[in-house]
Amino acid sequence: MKLMRLSMYVLGALWLVPFIWVFLTSFQPRETIGSGLFQFTYTLDNYTSAWSGAPFLQYYLNTTIIVLGILSVQLFTATLAAYVFAKMEFKGKEILFVLFLVQLMVPNEALIVPNFQIISDFSLIDTKLAVMMPYFMTALGVFLLRQQFKSIPAELEEAARIDGCGPLRIITKIYLPLSVPTYVAFSLVSVSTHWNNFLWPLIVTNSEKNRPITVGLSLFSGSYETGAQFAVLTAATIIVVAPLLLAFLIFQRQFMNSFMQTGIK
Incomplete structure (x- = not known):
């Protein structure tokens, strides 16, 4: 039972990691994407650009x-x-x-x-x-x-x-x-x-x-x-x-x- 629960947590984490990456990336300034360093700076400009870029x-x-x-x-x-x-x-x-x-x-x-x-x-x-x-x-x-x-x-x-x-x-x-x-x-x-x-x-x-x-x-x-x-x-x-x-x-x-x-x- 413990092994099954541990497996569930592992699978949940595997699903959650890419979603967290996408979520955090959506708040990152464009110039920091791909730099290899995680920046503790956040902006809503990406959401503004996305919302205005399509209906x-x-x-x-x-x-x-x-x-x-x-x-x-x-x-x-x-x-x-x-x-x-x-x-x-x-x-x-x-x-x-x-x-x-x-x-x-x-x-x-x-x-x-x-x-x-x-x-x-x-x-x-x-x-x-x-x-x-x-x-x-x-x-x-x-x-x-x-x-x-x-x-x-x-x-x-x-x-x-x-x-x-x-x-x-x-x-x-x-x-x-x-x-x-x-x-x-x-x-x-x-x-x-x-x-x-x-x-x-x-x-x-x-x-x-x-x-x-x-x-x-x-x-x-x-x-x-x-x-x-x-x-x-x-x-x-x-x-x-x-x-x-x-x-x-x-x-x-x-x-x-x-x-x-x-x-x-």
């Missing part, structure tokens, strides 16, 4: 709309599908559920060509909807919520039916309030995944008004003005990842507890 506010807005749009539809579709697989009985349910989970083994990159053809047929290229549509259904969300719904006693649903509640009211009044940690955990996974998504938005967006922050950061890092300005690039990187780190620090307890409970069930 990051627009990128933030685009990414927020995309991420929240995907999450909203995913929560709706995953909740209904999870309830069906957890509480309703019909022929072939288990086989259908296994086939549904096969989606987890298919990488998104393998579906880029057919997805692009569909988006193009609907004339949605260079729109936020084009970025969101392929992710409206989630096998992971259905799996997590199904496991949570199965753990909720059937007597609660029976009592609600006696009181005259229909399926939608039962879901909103019983299953949703009792599954908040699972919803929080899945929301963190979904938000972090689509906040960091790069390849698909790069393919289907062409303008600043629809481009997410990952694509914007890539274009910013490749621009002539910032080609060798590592301090500015590290500042821009911190600007991009800061919201995700903050969200994880706030909800890390719910995140870990939800996945532990799902594994036990």
